[in-house]
Amino acid sequence: MTSSMLFNVTTFTYLISTVVFFAFLASKNKSLGLVGSYVAYFGLAVQTVAVGLRWKESYDMGVGHAPMSNLYESIVFFSWTIVLLFAYIDLRYKYRIIGAFVLPFALLGMAWAQLGMNTGIEPLVPALQSNWLLYHVITCFLGYAAFAVACGISIMYLIKTAAEGTDSSATAGGLMSMFPPLKVLDDLNYRAIMIGFPLLTLGIITGAAWANYAWGTYWSWDPKETWSLIVWFVYAAFLHARITKGWVGKRAAWLSVIGFAATIFCYLGVNLFLSGLHSYGK
Amino acid sequence: MATTERSFIDTVWDFFCSLKLTLGLLISLALTSIIGTILPQGALNPQYVASISQAKLQIYTKLGFFDMYHSWWFIALLYVFSLNLVCCSIKRLPHVFKFISDPTLVLGEGQRNSFSLKKELAFSGPVEKGKERLSEFLGKEFSAPVVTEHNGEYHLFAQKTAWCRLGVYVVHLSILVVFIGAIIGSLAGYKGYVNIVEGTSVNSFDGRNGQRIPLGFDVLCEKFSVEFYPTGAPKEFKSILTVLENGKPVPGYSQVKVIVNEPMSYKGITFYQSSYGPASEGSEHFISVTPRKGGAPEKFTVAEGALGTLKDGTTFRVLEATQEVRQFAPGFSGPAARIEVTRKGAKPQTYIVFKNYPEVNAQRGDDLIFGYDGTNAKQFTGLQVAKDPGVWVVWLGCALMVIGIFIAFFMSHKRVWVVVSKGHARMYGNASKNQAAFQMQFEDLSEKFTEIKI
Numbered sequence: 001m002t003s004s005m006l007f008n009v010t011t012f013t014y015l016i017s018t019v020v021f022f023a024f025l026a027s028k029n030k031s032l033g034l035v036g037s038y039v040a041y042f043g044l045a046v047q048t049v050a051v052g053l054r055w056k057e058s059y060d061m062g063v064g065h066a067p068m069s070n071l072y073e074s075i076v077f078f079s080w081t082i083v084l085l086f087a088y089i090d091l092r093y094k095y096r097i098i099g100a101f102v103l104p105f106a107l108l109g110m111a112w113a114q115l116g117m118n119t120g121i122e123p124l125v126p127a128l129q130s131n132w133l134l135y136h137v138i139t140c141f142l143g144y145a146a147f148a149v150a151c152g153i154s155i156m157y158l159i160k161t162a163a164e165g166t167d168s169s170a171t172a173g174g175l176m177s178m179f180p181p182l183k184v185l186d187d188l189n190y191r192a193i194m195i196g197f198p199l200l201t202l203g204i205i206t207g208a209a210w211a212n213y214a215w216g217t218y219w220s221w222d223p224k225e226t227w228s229l230i231v232w233f234v235y236a237a238f239l240h241a242r243i244t245k246g247w248v249g250k251r252a253a254w255l256s257v258i259g260f261a262a263t264i265f266c267y268l269g270v271n272l273f274l275s276g277l278h279s280y281g282k
Numbered sequence: 283m284a285t286t287e288r289s290f291i292d293t294v295w296d297f298f299c300s301l302k303l304t305l306g307l308l309i310s311l312a313l314t315s316i317i318g319t320i321l322p323q324g325a326l327n328p329q330y331v332a333s334i335s336q337a338k339l340q341i342y343t344k345l346g347f348f349d350m351y352h353s354w355w356f357i358a359l360l361y362v363f364s365l366n367l368v369c370c371s372i373k374r375l376p377h378v379f380k381f382i383s384d385p386t387l388v389l390g391e392g393q394r395n396s397f398s399l400k401k402e403l404a405f406s407g408p409v410e411k412g413k414e415r416l417s418e419f420l421g422k423e424f425s426a427p428v429v430t431e432h433n434g435e436y437h438l439f440a441q442k443t444a445w446c447r448l449g450v451y452v453v454h455l456s457i458l459v460v461f462i463g464a465i466i467g468s469l470a471g472y473k474g475y476v477n478i479v480e481g482t483s484v485n486s487f488d489g490r491n492g493q494r495i496p497l498g499f500d501v502l503c504e505k506f507s508v509e510f511y512p513t514g515a516p517k518e519f520k521s522i523l524t525v526l527e528n529g530k531p532v533p534g535y536s537q538v539k540v541i542v543n544e545p546m547s548y549k550g551i552t553f554y555q556s557s558y559g560p561a562s563e564g565s566e567h568f569i570s571v572t573p574r575k576g577g578a579p580e581k582f583t584v585a586e587g588a589l590g591t592l593k594d595g596t597t598f599r600v601l602e603a604t605q606e607v608r609q610f611a612p613g614f615s616g617p618a619a620r621i622e623v624t625r626k627g628a629k630p631q632t633y634i635v636f637k638n639y640p641e642v643n644a645q646r647g648d649d650l651i652f653g654y655d656g657t658n659a660k661q662f663t664g665l666q667v668a669k670d671p672g673v674w675v676v677w678l679g680c681a682l683m684v685i686g687i688f689i690a691f692f693m694s695h696k697r698v699w700v701v702v703s704k705g706h707a708r709m710y711g712n713a714s715k716n717q718a719a720f721q722m723q724f725e726d727l728s729e730k731f732t733e734i735k736i
């Protein structure tokens with residue numbers, strides 16, 4: 001068995017989970033929700049094994065390194081952390097329906113990685129040969145995943161306010177009744193960001209520490225660095241917005257969505273559209 | 283008059299204390315920072331200058347867009363940001379200290395209604411007894427209470443981790459500490475660059491704006507080498523450096539290996555492996571020419587580009603050479619040279635000759651086999667040189683920030699009041715963060731509370 005086979009299984013499993021969650025949304029059948037969750041857990045387990053296996057395979061090839069060194073590996077890790085956080089929220093808060101808004105992010109990531117990218121294991125170029133790579137990538141991506149979850153929850157919030165604000169027709173009201181109450185969504189959004197923000201902060205700090213260690217400059221306004229700071233500003237604004245009246249609820253949800261859009265740009269856009277130190281090895 | 287002046291100052295003060303300003307600043311910083319990630323920063327390349335209109339170029343330059351993170355208005359934003367932070371703290375900190383040091387010991391009637399967490403216990407014993415029994419209970423199960431008598435009732439107040447309300451201010455302070463570190467670095471530190479040819483030493487380097495800065499000691503490059511993976515991707519760039527004081531190696535700083543991600547620091551100055559290249563002066567290549575029909579090889583030593591002439595009038599020259607051919611010719615390794623051979627009366631031919639593959643060399647040429655025996659050419663190592671005495675202040679700020687965020691997010695100030703009156707006692711609870719977790723703790727406490735017999 002190879003890691004790449006297992007990654008294909010993972011992708012397929014997330015696809016099934018997403019479909020089941022959508023069916024759950026449409027049918028309001030509780031047992032479908034349960035199935036959706038279990039399928040997602042199964043995918044998570046397979047993916048965990050696959051990541052470990054890929055790690056081992058790299059050592060077998062004589063270029064051993066943690067599987068977080070290029071765009072492909074980082075996307076895979078990103079998907080893994082998203083599902084991990086979903087599992088945490090599902091087990092802890094029992095709002096399974098969130099899966100319908102979070103699993104698609106993980107599916108999208110895996111599908112793109114498996115179908116559109118070079119999946120080969122590559123040796124590390126000198127610039128990446130450092131333990132800081134591991135600390136930096138893990139903290140950043142755990143943070144990103146928390147923001148993805150917060151974004152999914154905020155989208156639910158916005159849908160729910162829109163539906164309840166305009167009319168309370170039976171179908172909309174029925175569907176909306178599956179969503180957690182607005183107050184809960186708002187709170188979960190805040191909680192997810194409360195996990196993401198410290199991790200992003202750590203991610204920026206470990207990045208700075210690494211840059212200082214490897215190049216002698218902890219901050220050089222490289223586009224990737226700057227974008228991570230932009231993301232940090234947005235979420236700092238979100239945190240302060242909660243303390244100021246008039247910036248809660250809908251506006252906070254929008255800030256969370258914008259924050260995640262900035263996160264995605266920081267992660268992908270910078271590599272695709274802008275140039276700098278972080279462009280992954282071509 | 284005086285009152286309007288006063289109110290003007292008040293308005294300015296309130297403006298700098300306000301969270302609206304904070305939000306505005308955070309969003310402005312986020313939005314303006316984008317400019318510098320889209321437009322090129324620093325020295326502009328001529329291609330870019332040619333690609334945009336003169337008017338745009340002038341406006342952007344005027345606005346400092348090409349060095350925007352050091353432009354007056356961006357720095358000004360950061361100053362206002364700091365000012366906002368300082369003012370806001372000055373305004374709020376005294377309240378927070380008072381809140382911690384001088385807590386609400388007595389709960390008024392109105393306040394009691396505002397609690398979502400409460401529990402009542404009926405008892406028939408005397409109030410004093412209830413007070414003692416419940417003080418003991420709180421001390422054992424939660425934290426030792428302060429007891430206040432008020433209008434014939436006893437108010438027991440107990441709290442935990444009140445100081446965690448300061449976490450937010452630790453975060454805010456940490457931002458200022460990072461700024462201070464950055465300012466120290468920009469005033470007292472420097473960055474630069476130096477090339478050292480193998481076997482030679484330097485005692486100064488090029489600063490950012492081109493001036494030569496003395497190091498105060500010498501750095502000798504003993505050797506530079508590059509290793510490659512079988513795929514041709516670089517694996518390691520390695521310089522062997524020795525620090526010299528008064529011409530003598532410094533113990534512990536002799537033959538230090540410096541690779542990317544493993545710099546060398548001496549006297550606060552750090553050297554980072556950054557680039558490399560061939561040294562231009564005085565390099566010669568060793569070429570051997572063997573007749574195909576057999577015989578002793580003829581050996582030549584030629585400078586790059588210079589003409590070598592064989593006995594039969596054939597000329598050749600080394601066009602270029604490399605000490606590691608892998609990146610140009612995957613599958614091959616070691617030194618190689620591209621040579622141009624001109625037989626008498628014929629057109630020049632060029633081909634590559636290797637040091638490690640004589641059999642490949644033998645497939646080239648006519649009745650003369652050219653071989654490459656290497657070079658006495660030296661390489662230079664390119665080192666980034668940096669000194670930043672502010673960096674530790676920055677790390678201190680970062681550590682404070684992480685600790686502060688942890689305190690602010692994950693610790694909560696928990697308070698419990700018990701009001702003991704004739705016939706009953708009422709318990710109230712409140713937490714600054716994570717109400718759900720505290721609710722469970724409070725319910726646990728309530729259970730034990732209701733079992734108390736007085």
Ligand code: HEM
Binds near residue numbers: 239240362370453457
């Ligand atoms: C001009 C700058 C800033 C000002 C004036 C400011 C002001 C404030 C104020 C008044 C609070 C509320 C404290 C309370 O609970 O009573 C707060 C909370 C907080 N601030 Fe700031 N702040 C600023 C910048 C920042 C930045 C850049 C960060 C980024 C790390 C930050 C992190 C926090 C955190 C983590 C909280 C706690 C939020 C929560 O508990 O949800 N602040 N800030």
